[in-house]
Amino acid sequence: xIDGKFAILAIESSCDETAAAVVLEGRDVRSNVISSxxxxxxAYGGVVPEIASRHHLxxxxxxxxxxxxxAGASMDDIDAIGVTYGPGLVGALLIGLATxxxxxxxxxxxxxxxxxxxxxxxxxxxxxxxxxxxxxxxxISGGHTNIVEVTDYNELHVLGGTRDDxxxxxxxxxxRVLGLGYPGGPLxxxxxxxGNPDAVEFKRVFLEKGSMDFSFSGIKTGVLNYVNSEKQxxxxxxxxxxxxxxQQAVLDVVVAKTIDAALSxxxxxxxxxxxxxxxxxxxxxxxxxxxxxxxxxxxxSPILCTDNAAMIGCAAYYKYQAQxxxxxxxxxxxxxxx
Amino acid sequence: MxxxxxxxxxDTEKLGERIGQQVQPGTVIALIGDxxxxxxxxxxxIARGLGVTETxxxxxxxxxxxxxxxxxxxxxxxxxxxGDPDEMFELGYEEYFYGDGVCVVEWAxxxxxxxxxxxxxxxxxxxxxxxEREYEIExxxxxxxx
Numbered sequence: 001x002i003d004g005k006f007a008i009l010a011i012e013s014s015c016d017e018t019a020a021a022v023v024l025e026g027r028d029v030r031s032n033v034i035s036s037x038x039x040x041x042x043a044y045g046g047v048v049p050e051i052a053s054r055h056h057l058x059x060x061x062x063x064x065x066x067x068x069x070x071a072g073a074s075m076d077d078i079d080a081i082g083v084t085y086g087p088g089l090v091g092a093l094l095i096g097l098a099t100x101x102x103x104x105x106x107x108x109x110x111x112x113x114x115x116x117x118x119x120x121x122x123x124x125x126x127x128x129x130x131x132x133x134x135x136x137x138x139x140i141s142g143g144h145t146n147i148v149e150v151t152d153y154n155e156l157h158v159l160g161g162t163r164d165d166x167x168x169x170x171x172x173x174x175x176r177v178l179g180l181g182y183p184g185g186p187l188x189x190x191x192x193x194x195g196n197p198d199a200v201e202f203k204r205v206f207l208e209k210g211s212m213d214f215s216f217s218g219i220k221t222g223v224l225n226y227v228n229s230e231k232q233x234x235x236x237x238x239x240x241x242x243x244x245x246x247q248q249a250v251l252d253v254v255v256a257k258t259i260d261a262a263l264s265x266x267x268x269x270x271x272x273x274x275x276x277x278x279x280x281x282x283x284x285x286x287x288x289x290x291x292x293x294x295x296x297x298x299x300x301s302p303i304l305c306t307d308n309a310a311m312i313g314c315a316a317y318y319k320y321q322a323q324x325x326x327x328x329x330x331x332x333x334x335x336x337x338x
Numbered sequence: 339m340x341x342x343x344x345x346x347x348x349d350t351e352k353l354g355e356r357i358g359q360q361v362q363p364g365t366v367i368a369l370i371g372d373x374x375x376x377x378x379x380x381x382x383x384i385a386r387g388l389g390v391t392e393t394x395x396x397x398x399x400x401x402x403x404x405x406x407x408x409x410x411x412x413x414x415x416x417x418x419x420x421g422d423p424d425e426m427f428e429l430g431y432e433e434y435f436y437g438d439g440v441c442v443v444e445w446a447x448x449x450x451x452x453x454x455x456x457x458x459x460x461x462x463x464x465x466x467x468x469x470e471r472e473y474e475i476e477x478x479x480x481x482x483x484x
Protein backbone atom coordinates (compact mmCIF):
# COMPACT_ATOMS: atom_id res chain seq x y z
CA UNK A 1 0.00 0.00 0.00
CA ILE A 2 1.13 3.55 -0.70
CA ASP A 3 -0.69 6.32 1.19
CA GLY A 4 -3.24 3.69 2.19
CA LYS A 5 -4.03 2.87 -1.45
CA PHE A 6 -3.73 -0.42 -3.36
CA ALA A 7 -0.50 -0.17 -5.40
CA ILE A 8 0.25 -1.99 -8.65
CA LEU A 9 3.63 -2.25 -10.37
CA ALA A 10 2.78 -2.60 -14.07
CA ILE A 11 4.99 -3.77 -16.96
CA GLU A 12 4.39 -3.38 -20.71
CA SER A 13 6.60 -4.82 -23.47
CA SER A 14 4.31 -5.87 -26.31
CA CYS A 15 5.99 -3.92 -29.12
CA ASP A 16 8.46 -1.00 -29.28
CA GLU A 17 8.53 0.18 -25.71
CA THR A 18 9.74 -1.34 -22.49
CA ALA A 19 7.70 0.41 -19.83
CA ALA A 20 6.94 0.18 -16.12
CA ALA A 21 4.73 2.24 -13.83
CA VAL A 22 3.39 2.41 -10.30
CA VAL A 23 -0.36 3.10 -10.21
CA LEU A 24 -2.57 3.49 -7.12
CA GLU A 25 -6.17 2.30 -7.27
CA GLY A 26 -6.31 2.46 -11.03
CA ARG A 27 -6.11 6.19 -11.64
CA ASP A 28 -3.38 7.69 -9.46
CA VAL A 29 -0.13 7.35 -11.44
CA ARG A 30 2.93 7.72 -9.22
CA SER A 31 5.51 6.91 -11.90
CA ASN A 32 5.46 6.12 -15.62
CA VAL A 33 8.77 5.09 -17.21
CA ILE A 34 9.03 4.43 -20.95
CA SER A 35 12.28 3.39 -22.56
CA SER A 36 11.64 4.48 -26.11
CA UNK A 37 13.23 2.38 -28.82
CA UNK A 38 12.11 4.46 -31.75
CA UNK A 39 15.64 5.52 -32.70
CA UNK A 40 16.82 1.96 -33.22
CA UNK A 41 13.83 1.19 -35.41
CA UNK A 42 14.18 4.29 -37.55
CA ALA A 43 17.13 2.65 -39.29
CA TYR A 44 14.90 -0.24 -40.36
CA GLY A 45 11.71 1.60 -41.29
CA GLY A 46 9.71 -0.51 -38.87
CA VAL A 47 9.74 -2.60 -35.74
CA VAL A 48 12.43 -5.25 -35.81
CA PRO A 49 11.25 -8.01 -33.50
CA GLU A 50 14.56 -9.52 -32.43
CA ILE A 51 16.08 -6.12 -31.82
CA ALA A 52 12.94 -5.35 -29.86
CA SER A 53 13.21 -8.40 -27.62
CA ARG A 54 16.95 -7.98 -27.05
CA HIS A 55 16.42 -4.39 -25.95
CA HIS A 56 13.44 -5.29 -23.80
CA LEU A 57 15.77 -7.67 -21.99
CA UNK A 58 18.41 -4.94 -21.50
CA UNK A 59 15.82 -2.43 -20.33
CA UNK A 60 13.26 -4.28 -18.29
CA UNK A 61 15.12 -4.37 -14.95
CA UNK A 62 16.21 -0.73 -14.82
CA UNK A 63 12.81 0.42 -16.08
CA UNK A 64 11.09 -1.43 -13.21
CA UNK A 65 13.61 -0.15 -10.67
CA UNK A 66 13.21 3.41 -11.92
CA UNK A 67 9.41 3.12 -11.76
CA UNK A 68 9.66 2.11 -8.09
CA UNK A 69 12.26 4.81 -7.31
CA UNK A 70 10.25 7.55 -9.10
CA ALA A 71 7.22 6.56 -7.01
CA GLY A 72 9.35 6.69 -3.83
CA ALA A 73 8.40 3.08 -3.24
CA SER A 74 10.02 -0.29 -2.69
CA MET A 75 8.70 -3.73 -3.63
CA ASP A 76 7.30 -4.00 -0.06
CA ASP A 77 4.86 -1.19 -0.85
CA ILE A 78 3.51 -2.95 -3.93
CA ASP A 79 0.32 -5.02 -3.63
CA ALA A 80 0.19 -6.67 -7.07
CA ILE A 81 2.04 -6.99 -10.39
CA GLY A 82 0.20 -6.14 -13.62
CA VAL A 83 1.56 -7.12 -17.02
CA THR A 84 0.58 -7.19 -20.69
CA TYR A 85 0.28 -10.81 -21.93
CA GLY A 86 -1.05 -10.11 -25.44
CA PRO A 87 -1.50 -9.29 -28.21
CA GLY A 88 1.94 -8.38 -29.57
CA LEU A 89 5.26 -9.82 -30.65
CA VAL A 90 5.77 -13.06 -28.77
CA GLY A 91 9.47 -12.52 -27.98
CA ALA A 92 8.78 -9.01 -26.72
CA LEU A 93 5.76 -10.01 -24.62
CA LEU A 94 7.69 -12.84 -22.99
CA ILE A 95 10.33 -10.51 -21.51
CA GLY A 96 7.77 -8.42 -19.64
CA LEU A 97 5.73 -11.44 -18.64
CA ALA A 98 8.74 -13.42 -17.35
CA THR A 99 9.84 -10.38 -15.33
CA UNK A 100 6.37 -9.93 -13.82
CA UNK A 101 6.14 -13.61 -12.96
CA UNK A 102 9.60 -13.54 -11.36
CA UNK A 103 8.54 -10.59 -9.15
CA UNK A 104 5.27 -12.34 -8.30
CA UNK A 105 6.96 -15.63 -7.47
CA UNK A 106 9.75 -14.03 -5.41
CA UNK A 107 7.43 -11.77 -3.39
CA UNK A 108 4.26 -13.87 -3.28
CA UNK A 109 2.26 -10.90 -4.62
CA UNK A 110 -0.62 -11.53 -7.06
CA UNK A 111 -0.03 -11.51 -10.83
CA UNK A 112 -2.58 -9.80 -13.11
CA UNK A 113 -2.45 -10.36 -16.89
CA UNK A 114 -3.76 -7.47 -18.99
CA UNK A 115 -4.95 -7.29 -22.60
CA UNK A 116 -2.99 -4.55 -24.36
CA UNK A 117 -6.12 -3.00 -25.92
CA UNK A 118 -7.95 -2.98 -22.59
CA UNK A 119 -4.93 -1.03 -21.35
CA UNK A 120 -5.16 1.53 -24.16
CA UNK A 121 -8.83 2.18 -23.38
CA UNK A 122 -8.00 2.52 -19.66
CA UNK A 123 -5.47 5.28 -20.44
CA UNK A 124 -8.55 7.50 -20.56
CA UNK A 125 -9.53 6.70 -16.96
CA UNK A 126 -6.15 8.06 -15.90
CA UNK A 127 -6.49 11.20 -18.00
CA UNK A 128 -10.13 11.87 -17.11
CA UNK A 129 -10.75 11.11 -13.45
CA UNK A 130 -14.53 11.44 -13.86
CA UNK A 131 -14.84 9.10 -16.86
CA UNK A 132 -16.91 5.98 -16.29
CA UNK A 133 -18.39 3.35 -18.59
CA UNK A 134 -20.55 2.96 -20.62
CA UNK A 135 -19.08 4.54 -23.76
CA UNK A 136 -17.99 3.80 -27.32
CA UNK A 137 -14.24 3.39 -27.81
CA UNK A 138 -12.11 3.77 -30.91
CA UNK A 139 -8.78 1.99 -30.54
CA ILE A 140 -6.47 3.07 -33.34
CA SER A 141 -2.77 2.27 -33.49
CA GLY A 142 -0.03 0.60 -35.53
CA GLY A 143 -1.34 -2.86 -34.78
CA HIS A 144 -5.05 -2.32 -34.12
CA THR A 145 -8.12 -0.55 -35.43
CA ASN A 146 -11.21 -1.47 -33.44
CA ILE A 147 -14.55 -0.02 -32.48
CA VAL A 148 -15.29 -1.36 -29.01
CA GLU A 149 -18.48 -0.97 -27.00
CA VAL A 150 -17.48 -0.60 -23.35
CA THR A 151 -20.41 -1.41 -21.07
CA ASP A 152 -18.42 -1.78 -17.84
CA TYR A 153 -14.80 -1.62 -16.65
CA ASN A 154 -14.19 -5.21 -17.71
CA GLU A 155 -16.95 -5.66 -20.27
CA LEU A 156 -15.77 -4.90 -23.76
CA HIS A 157 -17.53 -5.89 -26.98
CA VAL A 158 -15.62 -5.57 -30.23
CA LEU A 159 -18.04 -4.30 -32.88
CA GLY A 160 -15.57 -3.99 -35.74
CA GLY A 161 -11.94 -4.28 -36.72
CA THR A 162 -9.70 -4.11 -39.72
CA ARG A 163 -9.94 -6.75 -42.42
CA ASP A 164 -6.41 -6.11 -43.66
CA ASP A 165 -4.01 -3.41 -42.42
CA UNK A 166 -4.37 -1.48 -39.16
CA UNK A 167 -4.76 2.29 -39.62
CA UNK A 168 -1.34 3.08 -38.15
CA UNK A 169 0.20 0.39 -40.33
CA UNK A 170 -1.30 2.05 -43.41
CA UNK A 171 0.24 5.35 -42.23
CA UNK A 172 3.63 3.62 -41.86
CA UNK A 173 3.45 2.00 -45.29
CA UNK A 174 2.34 5.17 -47.06
CA UNK A 175 5.06 7.15 -45.26
CA ARG A 176 7.54 4.63 -46.63
CA VAL A 177 6.17 5.08 -50.18
CA LEU A 178 6.44 8.87 -49.82
CA GLY A 179 9.97 8.58 -48.42
CA LEU A 180 9.01 10.22 -45.11
CA GLY A 181 10.54 7.65 -42.72
CA TYR A 182 9.34 5.98 -39.51
CA PRO A 183 7.12 6.20 -37.54
CA GLY A 184 4.72 7.18 -40.31
CA GLY A 185 1.80 8.47 -38.23
CA PRO A 186 3.33 11.64 -36.75
CA LEU A 187 5.27 12.38 -39.97
CA UNK A 188 2.15 12.21 -42.15
CA UNK A 189 0.17 14.23 -39.60
CA UNK A 190 2.84 16.94 -39.72
CA UNK A 191 3.38 17.18 -43.47
CA UNK A 192 -0.36 16.86 -44.22
CA UNK A 193 -0.87 20.20 -42.48
CA UNK A 194 0.96 21.83 -45.39
CA GLY A 195 -1.06 19.94 -48.00
CA ASN A 196 -4.52 20.22 -49.53
CA PRO A 197 -6.63 17.18 -48.57
CA ASP A 198 -8.81 17.64 -51.66
CA ALA A 199 -5.98 17.89 -54.19
CA VAL A 200 -5.69 14.13 -54.65
CA GLU A 201 -8.78 12.03 -54.07
CA PHE A 202 -8.39 8.50 -52.67
CA LYS A 203 -11.27 6.10 -52.44
CA ARG A 204 -13.05 5.83 -49.07
CA VAL A 205 -13.76 2.20 -48.25
CA PHE A 206 -16.91 1.79 -46.15
CA LEU A 207 -17.54 -1.94 -46.90
CA GLU A 208 -21.12 -3.30 -46.59
CA LYS A 209 -23.86 -1.06 -45.24
CA GLY A 210 -23.81 -1.03 -41.45
CA SER A 211 -20.44 -2.78 -41.18
CA MET A 212 -18.14 -1.44 -38.46
CA ASP A 213 -15.12 -3.16 -40.00
CA PHE A 214 -12.33 -1.32 -41.80
CA SER A 215 -10.17 -1.91 -44.87
CA PHE A 216 -7.14 0.28 -45.49
CA SER A 217 -5.14 -1.87 -47.87
CA GLY A 218 -6.94 -0.42 -50.92
CA ILE A 219 -6.17 3.18 -49.92
CA LYS A 220 -2.50 2.23 -49.52
CA THR A 221 -2.51 0.67 -53.01
CA GLY A 222 -4.31 3.74 -54.34
CA VAL A 223 -1.47 5.94 -53.08
CA LEU A 224 1.10 3.61 -54.65
CA ASN A 225 -0.68 3.62 -57.99
CA TYR A 226 -0.97 7.38 -57.94
CA VAL A 227 2.72 7.84 -57.11
CA ASN A 228 3.78 5.34 -59.80
CA SER A 229 1.62 6.87 -62.52
CA GLU A 230 2.79 10.40 -61.71
CA LYS A 231 6.40 9.24 -61.81
CA GLN A 232 5.86 7.49 -65.14
CA UNK A 233 4.30 10.65 -66.55
CA UNK A 234 7.37 12.55 -65.36
CA UNK A 235 5.33 14.79 -63.07
CA UNK A 236 6.57 15.98 -59.70
CA UNK A 237 4.63 14.64 -56.72
CA UNK A 238 3.40 17.07 -54.09
CA UNK A 239 4.09 14.92 -51.04
CA UNK A 240 2.13 17.17 -48.68
CA UNK A 241 -0.99 16.95 -50.88
CA UNK A 242 -0.72 13.17 -51.21
CA UNK A 243 -0.22 12.78 -47.44
CA UNK A 244 -3.17 15.07 -46.73
CA UNK A 245 -5.42 13.28 -49.24
CA UNK A 246 -4.49 9.85 -47.88
CA GLN A 247 -4.97 10.91 -44.26
CA GLN A 248 -8.33 12.46 -45.06
CA ALA A 249 -9.52 9.27 -46.83
CA VAL A 250 -8.59 7.12 -43.81
CA LEU A 251 -9.98 9.50 -41.21
CA ASP A 252 -13.28 10.19 -43.04
CA VAL A 253 -14.09 6.48 -42.72
CA VAL A 254 -12.80 6.13 -39.15
CA VAL A 255 -14.73 9.16 -37.89
CA ALA A 256 -17.98 8.28 -39.70
CA LYS A 257 -18.00 4.70 -38.38
CA THR A 258 -17.14 5.72 -34.82
CA ILE A 259 -19.90 8.34 -34.68
CA ASP A 260 -22.40 5.89 -36.24
CA ALA A 261 -21.49 3.24 -33.67
CA ALA A 262 -22.01 5.65 -30.76
CA LEU A 263 -25.32 6.96 -32.08
CA SER A 264 -26.74 3.57 -33.04
CA UNK A 265 -26.00 2.10 -29.59
CA UNK A 266 -27.12 5.20 -27.71
CA UNK A 267 -23.78 6.12 -26.20
CA UNK A 268 -23.23 9.76 -25.26
CA UNK A 269 -19.45 9.44 -24.91
CA UNK A 270 -16.68 8.54 -27.35
CA UNK A 271 -13.28 7.52 -26.03
CA UNK A 272 -10.24 7.40 -28.33
CA UNK A 273 -7.13 5.37 -27.56
CA UNK A 274 -3.92 4.08 -29.14
CA UNK A 275 -0.99 5.73 -30.90
CA UNK A 276 -3.04 7.24 -33.76
CA UNK A 277 -5.29 8.92 -31.14
CA UNK A 278 -2.52 11.53 -31.00
CA UNK A 279 -3.19 12.48 -34.66
CA UNK A 280 -4.23 16.14 -34.66
CA UNK A 281 -6.51 15.86 -37.70
CA UNK A 282 -8.36 12.89 -36.15
CA UNK A 283 -8.87 14.86 -32.96
CA UNK A 284 -10.13 17.91 -34.83
CA UNK A 285 -12.56 15.95 -36.98
CA UNK A 286 -13.91 13.86 -34.10
CA UNK A 287 -14.38 16.86 -31.88
CA UNK A 288 -16.34 18.70 -34.60
CA UNK A 289 -18.57 15.68 -35.23
CA UNK A 290 -19.09 15.04 -31.52
CA UNK A 291 -20.15 18.62 -31.01
CA UNK A 292 -22.60 18.35 -33.90
CA UNK A 293 -24.22 15.23 -32.40
CA UNK A 294 -24.08 16.25 -28.74
CA UNK A 295 -21.50 13.60 -27.83
CA UNK A 296 -18.70 14.05 -25.31
CA UNK A 297 -15.21 13.22 -26.59
CA UNK A 298 -12.34 11.90 -24.47
CA UNK A 299 -8.79 11.28 -25.51
CA UNK A 300 -5.58 10.77 -23.55
CA SER A 301 -2.59 13.14 -23.62
CA PRO A 302 0.15 12.01 -26.07
CA ILE A 303 2.24 10.27 -23.38
CA LEU A 304 -0.76 8.05 -22.55
CA CYS A 305 -1.61 7.42 -26.25
CA THR A 306 1.70 5.71 -26.86
CA ASP A 307 2.41 2.27 -25.40
CA ASN A 308 2.96 2.78 -21.67
CA ALA A 309 2.65 0.83 -18.44
CA ALA A 310 0.45 3.28 -16.50
CA MET A 311 -2.52 2.23 -18.64
CA ILE A 312 -1.67 -1.43 -17.91
CA GLY A 313 -1.63 -0.66 -14.18
CA CYS A 314 -5.07 0.91 -14.49
CA ALA A 315 -6.53 -2.03 -16.43
CA ALA A 316 -4.90 -4.48 -14.01
CA TYR A 317 -6.58 -2.76 -11.07
CA TYR A 318 -10.09 -3.03 -12.52
CA LYS A 319 -9.53 -6.59 -13.70
CA TYR A 320 -8.23 -7.63 -10.26
CA GLN A 321 -11.24 -6.05 -8.54
CA ALA A 322 -13.61 -8.11 -10.66
CA GLN A 323 -11.75 -11.32 -11.37
CA UNK A 324 -8.88 -11.69 -8.89
CA UNK A 325 -5.34 -12.74 -9.77
CA UNK A 326 -4.02 -14.89 -12.62
CA UNK A 327 -2.12 -18.11 -12.21
CA UNK A 328 1.67 -18.09 -12.56
CA UNK A 329 1.25 -20.38 -15.59
CA UNK A 330 -0.08 -17.36 -17.54
CA UNK A 331 1.39 -17.45 -21.06
CA UNK A 332 2.08 -14.76 -23.68
CA UNK A 333 -0.57 -14.91 -26.42
CA UNK A 334 0.48 -13.02 -29.60
CA UNK A 335 -3.06 -12.92 -31.06
CA UNK A 336 -5.02 -12.69 -27.81
CA UNK A 337 -8.67 -11.86 -28.58
CA UNK A 338 -10.40 -9.11 -26.60
CA MET B 339 8.81 -22.24 -64.16
CA UNK B 340 5.36 -20.95 -65.06
CA UNK B 341 4.39 -17.41 -66.01
CA UNK B 342 0.88 -16.18 -65.42
CA UNK B 343 -0.69 -12.92 -66.50
CA UNK B 344 -3.12 -11.50 -63.95
CA UNK B 345 -5.61 -9.05 -65.44
CA UNK B 346 -7.20 -7.87 -62.21
CA UNK B 347 -7.95 -8.67 -58.56
CA UNK B 348 -10.56 -11.28 -59.60
CA ASP B 349 -7.78 -13.26 -61.33
CA THR B 350 -5.66 -13.09 -58.17
CA GLU B 351 -8.60 -14.37 -56.14
CA LYS B 352 -9.32 -17.24 -58.56
CA LEU B 353 -5.67 -18.32 -58.59
CA GLY B 354 -5.38 -18.08 -54.80
CA GLU B 355 -8.53 -20.11 -54.22
CA ARG B 356 -7.29 -22.85 -56.56
CA ILE B 357 -3.96 -22.94 -54.74
CA GLY B 358 -5.81 -23.18 -51.43
CA GLN B 359 -7.94 -26.06 -52.69
CA GLN B 360 -5.02 -28.06 -54.10
CA VAL B 361 -2.05 -27.30 -51.85
CA GLN B 362 -0.48 -30.21 -49.99
CA PRO B 363 0.47 -30.27 -46.27
CA GLY B 364 3.97 -29.00 -45.51
CA THR B 365 4.11 -26.54 -48.42
CA VAL B 366 5.87 -23.21 -48.04
CA ILE B 367 4.62 -20.56 -50.48
CA ALA B 368 7.10 -17.68 -50.72
CA LEU B 369 5.73 -14.39 -52.04
CA ILE B 370 8.13 -11.83 -53.47
CA GLY B 371 6.76 -8.49 -54.59
CA ASP B 372 6.71 -4.82 -53.75
CA UNK B 373 4.30 -2.97 -51.48
CA UNK B 374 0.79 -2.99 -52.98
CA UNK B 375 1.32 -5.83 -55.48
CA UNK B 376 -1.39 -7.92 -53.81
CA UNK B 377 0.51 -10.33 -51.55
CA UNK B 378 -2.05 -10.12 -48.75
CA UNK B 379 -4.91 -10.31 -51.28
CA UNK B 380 -3.42 -13.52 -52.70
CA UNK B 381 -2.98 -14.92 -49.19
CA UNK B 382 -6.60 -14.13 -48.29
CA UNK B 383 -7.71 -16.08 -51.39
CA ILE B 384 -5.46 -19.04 -50.55
CA ALA B 385 -7.05 -19.01 -47.09
CA ARG B 386 -10.52 -19.02 -48.64
CA GLY B 387 -9.52 -21.98 -50.83
CA LEU B 388 -8.35 -23.80 -47.72
CA GLY B 389 -11.73 -23.16 -46.12
CA VAL B 390 -10.43 -20.72 -43.49
CA THR B 391 -13.42 -18.88 -42.00
CA GLU B 392 -11.57 -16.31 -39.86
CA THR B 393 -10.72 -12.88 -41.29
CA UNK B 394 -7.14 -12.96 -42.57
CA UNK B 395 -5.55 -9.63 -41.61
CA UNK B 396 -2.10 -8.20 -42.23
CA UNK B 397 0.55 -10.02 -40.16
CA UNK B 398 2.92 -7.02 -40.29
CA UNK B 399 2.50 -6.21 -36.60
CA UNK B 400 2.81 -9.74 -35.14
CA UNK B 401 5.05 -11.23 -37.92
CA UNK B 402 3.09 -14.53 -37.80
CA UNK B 403 -0.63 -15.16 -37.71
CA UNK B 404 -2.13 -18.65 -37.48
CA UNK B 405 -5.48 -19.81 -38.84
CA UNK B 406 -6.83 -23.23 -37.94
CA UNK B 407 -10.38 -23.23 -39.29
CA UNK B 408 -9.51 -24.61 -42.76
CA UNK B 409 -8.70 -28.07 -44.11
CA UNK B 410 -5.03 -27.46 -43.19
CA UNK B 411 -3.52 -24.98 -40.70
CA UNK B 412 -2.40 -21.77 -42.40
CA UNK B 413 0.61 -19.82 -41.10
CA UNK B 414 0.80 -16.33 -42.56
CA UNK B 415 4.19 -14.62 -42.21
CA UNK B 416 5.23 -11.06 -43.00
CA UNK B 417 9.01 -10.99 -42.63
CA UNK B 418 9.41 -7.38 -43.83
CA UNK B 419 10.54 -6.28 -40.39
CA UNK B 420 13.01 -9.11 -39.92
CA GLY B 421 16.41 -7.38 -39.91
CA ASP B 422 18.52 -10.52 -40.09
CA PRO B 423 17.50 -14.08 -41.10
CA ASP B 424 18.88 -15.30 -37.73
CA GLU B 425 15.91 -13.59 -36.09
CA MET B 426 13.68 -16.21 -37.70
CA PHE B 427 15.14 -18.81 -35.33
CA GLU B 428 13.86 -16.75 -32.41
CA LEU B 429 10.39 -17.04 -33.88
CA GLY B 430 10.74 -20.82 -34.15
CA TYR B 431 10.15 -20.76 -37.89
CA GLU B 432 11.31 -24.38 -38.46
CA GLU B 433 8.27 -25.69 -36.65
CA TYR B 434 6.08 -23.90 -39.16
CA PHE B 435 8.13 -24.41 -42.34
CA TYR B 436 8.67 -28.13 -41.69
CA GLY B 437 5.28 -28.83 -40.09
CA ASP B 438 2.05 -30.17 -41.58
CA GLY B 439 0.38 -26.88 -42.34
CA VAL B 440 0.70 -24.41 -45.20
CA CYS B 441 3.03 -21.42 -44.79
CA VAL B 442 2.59 -18.27 -46.85
CA VAL B 443 5.55 -15.90 -46.46
CA GLU B 444 5.34 -12.28 -47.59
CA TRP B 445 8.64 -10.48 -48.40
CA ALA B 446 10.25 -13.93 -48.63
CA UNK B 447 13.32 -12.55 -50.45
CA UNK B 448 14.49 -11.19 -47.07
CA UNK B 449 14.87 -14.74 -45.70
CA UNK B 450 15.72 -16.45 -49.00
CA UNK B 451 18.43 -18.68 -47.50
CA UNK B 452 15.97 -20.13 -44.99
CA UNK B 453 13.35 -21.14 -47.54
CA UNK B 454 13.07 -24.92 -47.97
CA UNK B 455 14.45 -26.33 -51.28
CA UNK B 456 10.96 -27.29 -52.40
CA UNK B 457 9.30 -23.97 -51.57
CA UNK B 458 6.86 -22.60 -54.13
CA UNK B 459 8.24 -19.18 -55.01
CA UNK B 460 5.79 -16.68 -56.50
CA UNK B 461 7.36 -13.46 -57.76
CA UNK B 462 4.88 -10.69 -58.45
CA UNK B 463 5.57 -7.73 -60.72
CA UNK B 464 3.37 -4.81 -61.62
CA UNK B 465 1.84 -5.10 -65.09
CA UNK B 466 1.05 -2.54 -67.75
CA UNK B 467 -1.87 -1.05 -65.84
CA UNK B 468 -2.64 -0.50 -62.13
CA UNK B 469 -4.76 -3.66 -62.05
CA GLU B 470 -2.43 -6.01 -63.93
CA ARG B 471 0.25 -8.24 -62.41
CA GLU B 472 2.81 -10.65 -63.86
CA TYR B 473 3.40 -13.81 -61.79
CA GLU B 474 6.43 -16.03 -62.11
CA ILE B 475 6.02 -19.30 -60.22
CA GLU B 476 8.82 -21.74 -59.38
CA UNK B 477 8.31 -25.14 -57.73
CA UNK B 478 4.71 -25.08 -58.93
CA UNK B 479 4.32 -28.90 -58.94
CA UNK B 480 3.64 -28.71 -55.19
CA UNK B 481 0.53 -26.59 -55.62
CA UNK B 482 -0.85 -28.96 -58.30
CA UNK B 483 -2.75 -26.32 -60.20
CA UNK B 484 -1.29 -26.76 -63.66
